[in-house]
Amino acid sequence: MSTNEPIIDEAEKYDFAAIQDRWLGVWDELKPFATADTPADAPRKYVLDMFPYPSGDLHMGHAEAFALGDVMARYWRGRGYAVMHPIGWDSFGLPAENAAIKRGIDPREWTYANIDQQRASFRRYAPSFDWDREIHTSDPEYYRWNQWLFLKLYEKGLAYRKDSAVNWCPVDQTVLANEQVVNGRCERCDSLVTKKKLNQWYFKITDYADRLVDDLDTLEATWPSKVLSMQRNWVGRSYGADVSFEIEGRAEAVEVYTTRPDTLFGATFMVVAPDSDLAEELVAGASEATRTAFAAYLDEVKKSNDIDRQATDREKTGLFIERYAINPVNGERLPIWVADYVLADYGHGAIMAVPAHDQRDLDFARKFDLPVRVVVQTSPLEGAEAVADPAESGIALAGEGELINSGEFNGLPKAEAIARVTAQLDERGLGHSAKNYRLRDWLISRQRYWGTPIPIIHCEACGEVPVPEDQLPVTLPPAEGLDLQAKGKSPLGAAEDWVNVSCPRCGGAALRDSDTMDTFVDSSWYFLRFLSANSDRVAFDVEEAKRWAPIDQYVGGVEHAILHLLYSRFMTKVLHDLDYVDFVEPFTSLLNQGMVLMDGAKMSKSKGNLVEFQGELDAYGADALRVTLAFASPPEDDIDWADVSPAGAAKFLARAWRVAKDVATEPGTSPEGGDRALRRATHQFLTDAPGLVESYKFNVVVARLMELTNITRRTIDAGAGAADPAVREAAETIATGLNLFAPYASEDMWAHLGHPAPVALVVWKDADPALLVQDAVTAVFQVNGKVRDRAEVATDISEAELEALARGSEAVQRAVGEGEIVNVIVRAPKLVNIAVKPRG
Ligand code: ANZ
Ligand code: ZN
Numbered sequence: 001m002s003t004n005e006p007i008i009d010e011a012e013k014y015d016f017a018a019i020q021d022r023w024l025g026v027w028d029e030l031k032p033f034a035t036a037d038t039p040a041d042a043p044r045k046y047v048l049d050m051f052p053y054p055s056g057d058l059h060m061g062h063a064e065a066f067a068l069g070d071v072m073a074r075y076w077r078g079r080g081y082a083v084m085h086p087i088g089w090d091s092f093g094l095p096a097e098n099a100a101i102k103r104g105i106d107p108r109e110w111t112y113a114n115i116d117q118q119r120a121s122f123r124r125y126a127p128s129f130d131w132d133r134e135i136h137t138s139d140p141e142y143y144r145w146n147q148w149l150f151l152k153l154y155e156k157g158l159a160y161r162k163d164s165a166v167n168w169c170p171v172d173q174t175v176l177a178n179e180q181v182v183n184g185r186c187e188r189c190d191s192l193v194t195k196k197k198l199n200q201w202y203f204k205i206t207d208y209a210d211r212l213v214d215d216l217d218t219l220e221a222t223w224p225s226k227v228l229s230m231q232r233n234w235v236g237r238s239y240g241a242d243v244s245f246e247i248e249g250r251a252e253a254v255e256v257y258t259t260r261p262d263t264l265f266g267a268t269f270m271v272v273a274p275d276s277d278l279a280e281e282l283v284a285g286a287s288e289a290t291r292t293a294f295a296a297y298l299d300e301v302k303k304s305n306d307i308d309r310q311a312t313d314r315e316k317t318g319l320f321i322e323r324y325a326i327n328p329v330n331g332e333r334l335p336i337w338v339a340d341y342v343l344a345d346y347g348h349g350a351i352m353a354v355p356a357h358d359q360r361d362l363d364f365a366r367k368f369d370l371p372v373r374v375v376v377q378t379s380p381l382e383g384a385e386a387v388a389d390p391a392e393s394g395i396a397l398a399g400e401g402e403l404i405n406s407g408e409f410n411g412l413p414k415a416e417a418i419a420r421v422t423a424q425l426d427e428r429g430l431g432h433s434a435k436n437y438r439l440r441d442w443l444i445s446r447q448r449y450w451g452t453p454i455p456i457i458h459c460e461a462c463g464e465v466p467v468p469e470d471q472l473p474v475t476l477p478p479a480e481g482l483d484l485q486a487k488g489k490s491p492l493g494a495a496e497d498w499v500n501v502s503c504p505r506c507g508g509a510a511l512r513d514s515d516t517m518d519t520f521v522d523s524s525w526y527f528l529r530f531l532s533a534n535s536d537r538v539a540f541d542v543e544e545a546k547r548w549a550p551i552d553q554y555v556g557g558v559e560h561a562i563l564h565l566l567y568s569r570f571m572t573k574v575l576h577d578l579d580y581v582d583f584v585e586p587f588t589s590l591l592n593q594g595m596v597l598m599d600g601a602k603m604s605k606s607k608g609n610l611v612e613f614q615g616e617l618d619a620y621g622a623d624a625l626r627v628t629l630a631f632a633s634p635p636e637d638d639i640d641w642a643d644v645s646p647a648g649a650a651k652f653l654a655r656a657w658r659v660a661k662d663v664a665t666e667p668g669t670s671p672e673g674g675d676r677a678l679r680r681a682t683h684q685f686l687t688d689a690p691g692l693v694e695s696y697k698f699n700v701v702v703a704r705l706m707e708l709t710n711i712t713r714r715t716i717d718a719g720a721g722a723a724d725p726a727v728r729e730a731a732e733t734i735a736t737g738l739n740l741f742a743p744y745a746s747e748d749m750w751a752h753l754g755h756p757a758p759v760a761l762v763v764w765k766d767a768d769p770a771l772l773v774q775d776a777v778t779a780v781f782q783v784n785g786k787v788r789d790r791a792e793v794a795t796d797i798s799e800a801e802l803e804a805l806a807r808g809s810e811a812v813q814r815a816v817g818e819g820e821i822v823n824v825i826v827r828a829p830k831l832v833n834i835a836v837k838p839r840g
Contacts, residue, residue, distance in 0.1 A: 014654035016621030019748045020124065023757070032758040033073075033128045035084050042082035046548045047073040048527055048587075049127075050556030050564070053090045054114035058121045058613050060596040060603065060641065061557070067626040067741070068593050068635045068698065069555035070127040074740045075693045076552075077128070080763045084548050085128055086530035088135035089115050092143070093519040094172060094188060097450040097484055106479045107450040111138055121613065125622045126743045128760060133533040137522035138450070144473030145529065145539035146521055147455040149571070151466050152578060154456075158204045159444075161464070165275075166443060167305070168196035173485065175200060177443045177518065177563075184305045193305055201445035201454060201515065205570045209437045212569060213237050215585055222589040224636070227561045231569075234562050236438025241422045243352065243431040245270065245325040245334070249285060254278065254325065257347030257436055260357065261425070262417035265406040266375035267352040268365065270325045270336045271318070273344035274301045279321070282336060286322040293319055294338065301340045309340045316341065316364040327352075328430040329421075330407070339364060347436055359396040366394060376414060377401045442567065444518045449476070449484050449491040451516030459503035459510035468504050474512065490514035523564055524571040527551055527586060545581050554587035561592070591696055594638040596629075603641075611641050623742035624650040630741050631702040653745045656709045656738060660731045660749035664722035667754035674726025677796070678715045679771050681708055682730045686767035689737060698741075705737050728753070729765075736762050781806040782833040783815040799826040806832035 038044070049069035052062055073085035091111050100107040115136060122129070135142050153159040167176040169186040175198065180187040205212075213235050216228050240259035247254055256270070272279045274297060283294045297319050301309075308314065318339030325334045334352070341360050342351050355365035356374040365372050372391035378401040380387050390396050403409045403417050412420060425431030445454060453474045455467035467474055477498040482491045493499055493514035503510035531544040550572075565587070572586040595602065598609040616625055627649040632639040671679060685708050692701045712730040716722050732753055739746040739759050750759035774794050779802060781789040789811040793802060803826050806812055812834065819836035826832050 014650075014657050014745075016623060016650065016653070016744065019744045020621060023744055023747050024123065024126075026757055027126070030758055031131070032760050033083070033085060033130045034132055035082065035130050036132060038082040043080065044084065044548055045073075045076040045081045045552045046084040046527075046550070047076065047553045048084075048086070048530075048551045048555070050554070050560060051088045051090050051523070051526060052118060053093065053095070054111055054118055055095055056114055057117050058125070060611050060613050060616070062118075063125065063613050063616075063625060064596050064629045064639065065555060065557065065593050066122070066125065066127045067629045068591065069553075070626075070743075071630060071693065071698050071740045072553045072555065072591075073128050074743075074760055075690075077760060078736055078739065078762070078764045079690070083128075084530070085130060086133040086135075086533070087122065087127070087129040087131070088133075088526060088530065088533075089118070089137065090519065090523050090526070091115060091136045091138040092451045092516075092522055094174070094448060094450070096138075097448060098172075100450075100479070101484050107484075108138070108479070111450075112136075121617070124617060125626075128743070133530050135526065135529055135533050137519070137526065140473045140475045141536065142529065143452040143522070145525075146452040146517060147467070147472050147474060148469065148539055149521070149525060150452075150455055150517070151469065153203060153574065154466055156574075156578070158207065158574060159201060160204065161199055161201050163197060163199050165195045165197050166200055167193045168198075169193055174447050175443060175445065177520075178306075178440055181305065181307070184308050195302055195305070200443055201513075201517075202441040203444055203521075203570070205442045205567075206437060206439055208570050208573050209235050209237065209439050211573055211584070212439070212566065215569070215573075218585060219588075219590075223587075224558075224590065224592055227558070227565070227590060227592065230561045231566060234439065234566060236436075238436050240434060240436070241418075241425065241431050242348070242434040243425060244328060244429075245352065246328070247282070247336070248324045248326070248333075250282075254350055255348045256350050256352050257434060258352055260354065260418070261421045261431070262403060262406075262409075262412075262414055263354040263357045263375055264327065264329050264352065264421055265403075265409070266354040266356050266373045267327055267332075267334060268355060268371045268373055269353045270334050271339045271342045271351050271353050271361075271364070272321075272336060273342040273349040274298050274319075274338040274340055276344040276349040278350060279338050282323050283321050283338070290319070290322055294321065297338070304340065306343055309343065312359060312363075314341075316360070316367045318364060318368065320368075328425065328428070335370070337364075337368070345440070346438070355396070356390050357397055359398070362390055362394065362396040366391070373405060375403060375405045377404045442518075442520075442570070444521055445515035446518055447490040447514075448516055449479060449482060451519060452521065453492065454513040454515050454517060456513040457501055457503060457510045458513060459506060459508060461508055462503055462505045462510075465503055465505050465510070471504070490516070492516070520563055520567045524567040525575070527568070528575070528581070540580075542580055549581060550583045550585060551587045553589050553591065555591045555593065557595075558592040565590075591635060593635050594633070597638050597640045599642045600640060616646065620646040620650055621744070623653055623745045626743075627653065627702060627741045630698040633699060635696050635698055652706055652709070653738075653742055655713065656705070656734050657745050657749055657752075659709055659712050659716065659727075660735060660752045662716055662722045663728050663731045663753055665725055665728045669725045669728055671725045671729035674724050674729065675715050675719060676726075676771075676775050678711060678724070678726040678730055680774070681711045682726070682733050683767045683769075683771040685733060685737065686765055687769070687772065689764075693740070701737070702741060705734060705741075708737075709734055733765060735759055736764055777829050779805070779829055780831050781809055781812050782831070783812055784836055785833065786815070788812050788815045793829050795829050797829045799828045802826055802828045802832055806834065 049066055073083050076083045096107040096111045099110050150159055167181050169176050171189045171191040181193050186193055238259050241261040242255045242257055244253040244255055318337045320337050323336040325336055353361040355362040355372045378397045378399040400414050403412050409417050422433050455474050457465045459465050477495040482494055484491050499512045501510055501512055528540040531548055532540040568586050573584050575581045576584050598611055603610045624646045628644050628646045632644045685704055689701055716727055735746045735749040747757055747759050776792045777795055779791050779793045780787055789809040791805055816836050820839050822837050823835040
């Protein structure tokens with residue numbers, strides 16, 4: 001598919017490589033996108049692409065994402081805005097470390113070499129970045145502020161340490177956040193994740209759970225609805241009630257959380273999470289045989305993860321532990337079981353089981369022969385005569401209906417029953433309404449080298465002591481001599497000189513915390529660092545944040561729909577509460593671009609369908625690549641590289657470029673009096689393009705530019721030709737419009753049109769609505785030379801159309817009457833004469 005031949009046009013040579021060479025140096029000098037001197041009162045937009053991870057050179061996925069983000073950045077400049085469009089690298093993280101281990105080099109070397117390569121590729125690809133704001137999260141100048149942020153959260157009680165059973169990847173030898181466990185496997189290396197008890201650092205994101213859900217309402221119109229629901233589901237807020245159950249032989253009642261207090265009369269047993277403290281306590285009072293069986297069961301349970309445990313299609317396992325709970329509404333004795341489908345750290349780690357109305361409880365009841373009692377009368381399934389008994393059918397009745405077998409509550413519909421049962425429990429002191437969240441606190445500590453050191457010192461006398469702010473950054477020690485693969489402990493712990501310090505509080509011997517931060521901390525606030533990228537005084541300037549933030553347009557892959565966005569939203573809210581920013585949501589609009597596929601599949605080296613970014617860039621040039629990506633489909637859709645034509649895009653660019661080259665009028669020539677039809681086409685583009693860009697219909701904008709180019713070419717080839725002032729107006733409009741997609745060709749066009757660079761900062765011409773009106777003339781319809789009717793018609797009306805209009809006129813038809821039409825003369829657009837002779 002690749003060819004290294006330049007694109008040759010018959011008449012003129014459009015040589016993308018020469019054009020690239022011509023402008024790169026000029027732009028380096030001009031720095032058109034620097035934002036340092038933006039006037040204080042300028043209208044502003046902040047356009048940001050999710051920053052890349054330096055895993056090698058840029059790939060086609062980057063090519064697409066950055067081309068699309070650049071459309072928005074360039075568009076807003078064309079609309080007269082000062083635009084912040086920075087770039088940096090998310091350069092800490094495991095892959096660098098693993099690559100370094102494999103090659104026996106320092107992770108720094110690998111990381112910064114990749115950054116250099118990506119930077120060089122970016123320069124050629126020419127997104128409109130403000131290069132003066134480049135950041136790398138692995139620079140001490142950056143991660144120093146991660147540490148600062150950590151200390152702010154620590155002061156507020158939002159960063160804390162606790163012992164907990166964490167997800168442990170046995171291959172990567174590190175802790176994983178719940179978010180990084182996919183179907184029970186490590187997100188990175190795909191090995192089965194196990195549980196391990198460790199002392200870990202957490203950020204208290206659960207304090208923000210409600211706001212993380214509620215504030216999504218403000219993004220309803222500007223974020224993809226899929227992302228909004230992924231965010232909502234991740235927080236997983238549910239409403240229900242906490243209900244107290246007395247336990248025989250125990251002083252204190254046990255609380256369970258249920259979203260269905262209306263089904264309380266249908267509870268037939270209780271289930272406790274086997275790995276909870278409660279299970280351990282209750283089982284202590286059971287027989288020795290049961291205690292032994294429980295210990296064996298617990299061992300098994302510890303091997304599986306939360307996701308598998310909750311899978312509905314999983315064979316249910318469990319154990320009766322010889323204890324009983326009392327149902328608070330009817331005094332019934334409910335046997336207590338332990339089973340792994342109940343999780344220790346959700347709700348209260350214990351449930352009331354209602355097998356008739358909850359599928360997992362039903363599966364469990366059927367397996368262990370426990371009673372099933374229907375208490376909500378649901379309607380039969382479509383086509384069925386009656387509701388099947390769940391004990392028989394194995395299908396729990398989850399639907400709506402009225403209560404039965406529920407004493408005084410019989411006859412109430414579900415919603416009302418939930419309210420009434422809860423109110424009554426409340427009155428009797430046996431329950432109250434409650435909320436629950438799936439969201440857990442954010443585990444941020446990692447036992448790895450290549451990350452931000454946690455700025456805490458552990459002193460035997462003083463405990464946890466924060467590193468004083470003026471001693472930041474706590475820089476990473478050199479990797480040399482450290483065992484980066486230290487099993488189950490932090491490599492940093494072995495850096496003797498680094499880890500042994502004196503306590504900032506008492507001066508005694510103390511140890512640095514040897515964990516590093518999850519790299520999602522780095523990316524949770526980087527968009528603010530860009531605003532003061534070079535400051536060694538502040539993480540970001542509060543005034544700059546007021547001026548530029550929040551981000552007006554965020555562009556990136558849907559693979560970040562949950563974690564990165566959730567953490568950024570959390571950090572923004574924290575910074576808001578600490579008075580550093582005056583907004584609560586960081587990204588006002590979000591665009592998720594699709595993927596670039598090859599032959600219907602995700603590209604990968606192993607599949608042999610990898611299209612190399614550099615190869616395409618060499619073959620077709622940056623402009624053709626960018627036009628191809630924008631033109632292929634709406635940005636949210638996937639693009640199959642097998643179906644697109646960068647060569648076709650290059651031809652279009654050559655055509656547009658030659659139009660500009662052919663223009664024969666001087667810069668500043670007034671378009672007045674130019675070809676009306678061309679002027680109309682130009683102003684129609686200027687009218688429609690803003691709405692199209694702002695609704696992300698980039699492919700349509702490219703199509704419209706192609707159309708305008710063709711009309712302009714036709715006008716040059718006919719009539720007044722290249723000297724028609726409307727041709728200049730059209731060519732200038734094409735150049736400024738094309739700049740969104742093809743920075744080089746448009747710059748060259750602009751130069752051929754006699755203007756100085758950069759075209760990217762030229763504000764688009766205003767559309768003139770008066771020019772949109774089609775030119776009209778009055779046509780006269782005659783019958784035997786006598787005027788019978790008139791009509792307003794377009795100047796370019798065809799003869800057939802005009803004749804049809806005349807024949808359709810009622811006045812003409814009346815004049816023709818019963819006569820025979822013998823001749824019709826049509827002079828478009830002004831006249832139709834119908835000759836008629838009487839019949840007979
Ligand atoms: C009785 C009941 C009857 C329930 C019914 C549901 C349907 P969400 O919506 O996800 O919050 N549950 C509570 N704690 C649990 C735990 N630690 N492990 C596993 N399951 C737990 O789910 C709340 C429901 O999940 C609760 O409502 C409880 O089952 C179960 F027809 O109580 B329900
Ligand atoms: Zn101390």
